[in-house]
Amino acid sequence: MTTDTARAATTLLDPATWTGRVFSGGWTDGSAGNRAVVSPSTGEEIGRVGLASLDDVRQAAQRGAEAQREWAQVPHVERAAVLRRAGDLFTQHADEISDWLIREGGAIGGRAQFETATAAQECYEAASLVSLPYGELLRSTQERLSFSRRLPVGVVGVIAPFNVPIVLSIRAVAPALALGNAVVLKPDPRTAVCGCVVLARVCKEAGLPAGLLSVLNGGVDVGEAVVTDPLTRVISFTGSTAAGRKVGELAAKHLKRVHLELGGNSALIVLDDVDLEAAASVGAWGSFFNQGHVCMTTGRHVVAAKVADEYAERLAAHADKLPVGDPSTGEVALGPLIDAGQRDKVHAMVESSVAAGARLLAGGTDEDLFYRPTVLARTPPDSSAFAEEVFGPVAPIAAFDDLDEAVALAGSGDYGLSLGILTKDVLKGLDLAARVPTGLVHINDQTINDEANIPFGGLGSSGTGSRHGGHAANVEAFTETQWVTLRGDLPAYPF
Numbered sequence: 001m002t003t004d005t006a007r008a009a010t011t012l013l014d015p016a017t018w019t020g021r022v023f024s025g026g027w028t029d030g031s032a033g034n035r036a037v038v039s040p041s042t043g044e045e046i047g048r049v050g051l052a053s054l055d056d057v058r059q060a061a062q063r064g065a066e067a068q069r070e071w072a073q074v075p076h077v078e079r080a081a082v083l084r085r086a087g088d089l090f091t092q093h094a095d096e097i098s099d100w101l102i103r104e105g106g107a108i109g110g111r112a113q114f115e116t117a118t119a120a121q122e123c124y125e126a127a128s129l130v131s132l133p134y135g136e137l138l139r140s141t142q143e144r145l146s147f148s149r150r151l152p153v154g155v156v157g158v159i160a161p162f163n164v165p166i167v168l169s170i171r172a173v174a175p176a177l178a179l180g181n182a183v184v185l186k187p188d189p190r191t192a193v194c195g196c197v198v199l200a201r202v203c204k205e206a207g208l209p210a211g212l213l214s215v216l217n218g219g220v221d222v223g224e225a226v227v228t229d230p231l232t233r234v235i236s237f238t239g240s241t242a243a244g245r246k247v248g249e250l251a252a253k254h255l256k257r258v259h260l261e262l263g264g265n266s267a268l269i270v271l272d273d274v275d276l277e278a279a280a281s282v283g284a285w286g287s288f289f290n291q292g293h294v295c296m297t298t299g300r301h302v303v304a305a306k307v308a309d310e311y312a313e314r315l316a317a318h319a320d321k322l323p324v325g326d327p328s329t330g331e332v333a334l335g336p337l338i339d340a341g342q343r344d345k346v347h348a349m350v351e352s353s354v355a356a357g358a359r360l361l362a363g364g365t366d367e368d369l370f371y372r373p374t375v376l377a378r379t380p381p382d383s384s385a386f387a388e389e390v391f392g393p394v395a396p397i398a399a400f401d402d403l404d405e406a407v408a409l410a411g412s413g414d415y416g417l418s419l420g421i422l423t424k425d426v427l428k429g430l431d432l433a434a435r436v437p438t439g440l441v442h443i444n445d446q447t448i449n450d451e452a453n454i455p456f457g458g459l460g461s462s463g464t465g466s467r468h469g470g471h472a473a474n475v476e477a478f479t480e481t482q483w484v485t486l487r488g489d490l491p492a493y494p495f
Contacts, residue, residue: 012093012201013100013193021050023200024060024214031056032218037193040106040336040369041326047104049192052216054225057184060214061231064155064182067211072152072180076130083130083178085206087123090116097166097198099328105165105191106335106369108327111290119166121452126174129474138483145486150479152180153257157232159223159247161239162188162338163293163391165195171452172236172259173199175474177212181234185215186226188239190338192217223247228254234478235259236468238295241389241415241461248464259467259477261457263389264417265299266447267410269432270311271423272304279422280314286420286446287395288322288373291334292346295462296418296440296448300379300386301397302409308399312377315395316361319373334393336369343369346392350374353385353396363393387413403432411436416459418447439465 020034021027030050037047052060071079090097098112107115135149156176160169165187173183187195196215203213216222227235227250235258237247244262251258268286270279286298303311322333337343343366350364353376363374371393379386379396386396400406410419418440421429429443439458442449450456455470457463467477 012089012096012205013197015047017201018049018193018197020048022052022056022214022216023196023204024052024056024216025063025211027200030217035189035192035217037104039103039328040338041103041328043368047193049189049196049217051189052218052222054221056216057222057225057229060184060216061155061229063211064184064214065231067209068152068154068180068182071182071209071212074180079178079180080127080130082203082206082208083123083127083174086174086202086208087120087127089202089205090120090123093202097194100193100198101166102327102335104193105162106327106338107290108332108335115164115166118450118452119170122167122170123174125452125469126178126474129175129178129471132471132475134475134479140485142491143487146483148481148483150179150475151482153233153478153480155182155184155231155233156478157226157229157235158183158185159226159235159237159239160185160187160195162191162195163290163295165191166198168238169195169199171456171468172238172477173203173213176234176236176478177203177208179475179478181478182212183214184226184229184232185213186218186223187215189217189219224250227251227256227258230254233257236477237261244463258464260463261295261468262461262463263391263415264295264297264458264462265387265389265413265415266296266418266420266438267300267302267436268298268420268422268446269406269410270301270303270307271421271425271428272306273424274422276307276311276314280311280318282420282422282446283311283315283395284318284322284373286448288319288334288393289448291337291371292391292393293338294448295458296450297391298395298420298447299389300409301395302406303397303399304406305399305401308397309377312359312361312375312397315397316375316377319362319375319395322373324370324372334370334373337371337392338369340369342391343371346371346390346394349384349388349390349392350376350394353379353383356380356383358383358385358396381409381412389415407432407435414461417462418442418449418458420445420447439463
């Protein structure tokens with residue numbers, strides 16, 4: 001390997017390429033200025049990214065619409081090759097990308113490596129979409145050939161959050177591109193390098209033609225412009241339920257198809273026949289992984305009354321042993337919360353729940369943005385930490401006396417994303433799962449599970465169903481159905 005090649009292999013994210021810039025048809029200065037990239041662990045500025053204006057959104061959509069027409073005609077094997085190269089680049093540059101996930105997003109090392117590996121797999125799965133049958137023959141009462149076919153929608157708008165910034169972007173970007181569309185992506189400004197620069201650089205180096213992907217940093221106004229632009233025909237949004245409702249309303253007003261993957265308050269039901277020490281370990285991972293910054297986080301532990309107090313004590317013991325700190329300086333289990341606003345929200349929910357009668361067994365304290373993993377025993381079901389999404393490392397526990405009560409506690413509220421059930425009787429667990437409305441169910445596992453090839457989505461306030469992952473879900477999400485008939489001769493009509 002030459003010196004130049006070696007340098008290129010380790011500088012995918014060279015700041016000289018992107019500092020103060022946005023990506024749309026190439027790297028250009030942000031017409032709305034720039035903003036600092038700040039590490040939540042240290043508070044230090046670690047870069048500067050460009051900010052897009054509303055006019056940048058309009059130009060990006062126009063550029064995408066023009067590039068998409070040619071891209072849709074590219075042989076499917078060539079489109080697949082671009083996506084496979086993108087997957088390879090995530091793997092080749094995993095260490096460099098992970099370093100940014102740690103410094104900018106507060107991820108611990110293992111979580112960062114998991115994210116790069118998952119991003120690669122998302123690209124490989126997307127590449128497999130292009131060779132699927134894209135239509136079907138339809139019966140007709142007339143003498144003609146009748147069939148349906150799937151066509152690209154044109155330009156897809158993607159709005160992604162901060163918590164798993166690469167995966168929650170690429171899982172929409174990759175299949176949309178593979179199926180012949182262009183994409184305008186608006187990442188969360190708090191993780192602009194991971195959510196913007198990484199995807200732009202990977203796609204460019206993979207050989208994606210210019211104009212097909214624009215990545216525009218900005219605030220709410222830029223997101224609204226992506227939704228309302230006449231050329232973005234489908235909107236894929238991942239984020240909070242409150243923001244998702246606004247996106248859905250705005251998209252409906254402009255007659256856009258919108259896919260919403262929103263918040264959750266997922267339950268882990270623990271029956272009294274399980275090994276409690278093993279169950280506490282499972283529960284700790286479900287609640288504390290990634291500082292609770294996951295939509296599938298175990299937001300409430302619904303535990304058989306017979307073992308609830310012991311389970312709570314064991315879970316608290318796990319929480320007390322977990323090291324919390326800057327993941328760039330050592331091995332820790334939890335990094336920082338994303339910002340002071342989120343930290344204060346989490347702590348307020350813990351305090352209000354304790355005031356309502358919950359017992360604080362572990363945590364409930366912070367240092368800067370580092371919040372200790374927190375366990376609340378005997379949590380009133382109507383307290384905020386149990387009834388609402390915390391999006392922080394908090395494990396509220398409530399007890400049940402019978403399975404009907406377990407179902408009521410697990411299914412209370414409007415969310416319906418994920419469900420875990422721990423029991424030696426797996427058939428009982430399967431029957432129990434059928435009684436709790438949810439998009440995902442894991443028997444004998446916690447609630448945070450995802451793979452690139454599975455249909456992912458929630459119910460109710462958790463979103464509009466399975467719109468990510470899986471061939472059928474992606475094809476449905478990012479294509480239109482067209483009916484076509486062919487006749488050999490002109491028909492005779494009575495007019």
